[in-house]
Amino acid sequence: DTGVSQNPRHKITKRGQNVTFRCDPISEHNRLYWYRQTLGQGPEFLTYFQNEAQLEKSRLLSDRFSAERPKGSFSTLEIQRTEQGDSAMYLCASSLGPNSPLHFGNGTRLTVT
Amino acid sequence: DQQVKQNSPSLSVQEGRISILNCDYTNSMFDYFLWYKKYPAEGPTFLISISSIKDKNEDGRFTVFLNKSAKHLSLHIVPSQPGDSAVYFCAAMGYSGGGADGLTFGKGTHLIIQP
Numbered sequence: 001d002t003g004v005s006q007n008p009r010h011k012i013t014k015r016g017q018n019v020t021f022r023c024d025p026i027s028e029h030n031r032l033y034w035y036r037q038t039l040g041q042g043p044e045f046l047t048y049f050q051n052e053a054q055l056e057k058s059r060l061l062s063d064r065f066s067a068e069r070p071k072g073s074f075s076t077l078e079i080q081r082t083e084q085g086d087s088a089m090y091l092c093a094s095s096l097g098p099n100s101p102l103h104f105g106n107g108t109r110l111t112v113t
Numbered sequence: 114d115q116q117v118k119q120n121s122p123s124l125s126v127q128e129g130r131i132s133i134l135n136c137d138y139t140n141s142m143f144d145y146f147l148w149y150k151k152y153p154a155e156g157p158t159f160l161i162s163i164s165s166i167k168d169k170n171e172d173g174r175f176t177v178f179l180n181k182s183a184k185h186l187s188l189h190i191v192p193s194q195p196g197d198s199a200v201y202f203c204a205a206m207g208y209s210g211g212g213a214d215g216l217t218f219g220k221g222t223h224l225i226i227q228p
Contacts, residue, residue: 106155
């Protein structure tokens with residue numbers, strides 16, 4: 001399967017801990033996106049990369065969140081000092097370029113206790 | 114303020130009939146629209162898209178219609194099948210000449226196909 005891969009699928013952590021998620025996009029896709037989805041809502045845009053450059057960040061992305069795509073391939077999303085409000089599904093997507101469909105992974109479900 | 118609205122949280126349709134899912138948007142800069150389907154515990158799956166230069170796009174049982182003047186799009190599924198039961202998200206993107214805003218999603222419509 002050469003789709004978007006996300007790890008881990010589930011993460012339970014205590015408030016105040018740091019967590020890191022990984023995303024491996026479709027190999028020929030140079031754009032990579034991070035979204036967050038909570039119950040009853042559609043996915044909300046967090047940030048995106050064109051190759052290794054982070055080109056846009058949503059105001060939803062507080063200072064506790066940081067994303068990297070060091071070699072333009074896989075990406076990591078780190079949340080520092082987690083809060084209960086960070087509990088959500090974190091989705092990664094990739095695309096070939098502008099005005100191309102985004103292809104999503106199955107997400108990482110974060111629960112902060 | 115929601116820029117993409119799906120006003121029906123759920124829709125129930127009999128198997129074999131037509132399912133029509135609606136979506137309204139407010140941002141006139143949106144010029145590329147997509148529909149995604151989502152099963153529980155999975156990520157959204159791309160279904161079909163339409164550029165603002167078109168008013169219709171068809172792919173098998175799925176057709177998307179775009180009415181730019183009304184800022185409205187709809188997804189038609191004909192005939193509806195039990196496997197179509199899922200949450201459907203409408204999404205929109207605005208092309209800003211080199212930059213690319215992320216997709217803006219609606220809240221979704223839960224489609225239930227009744228046997």
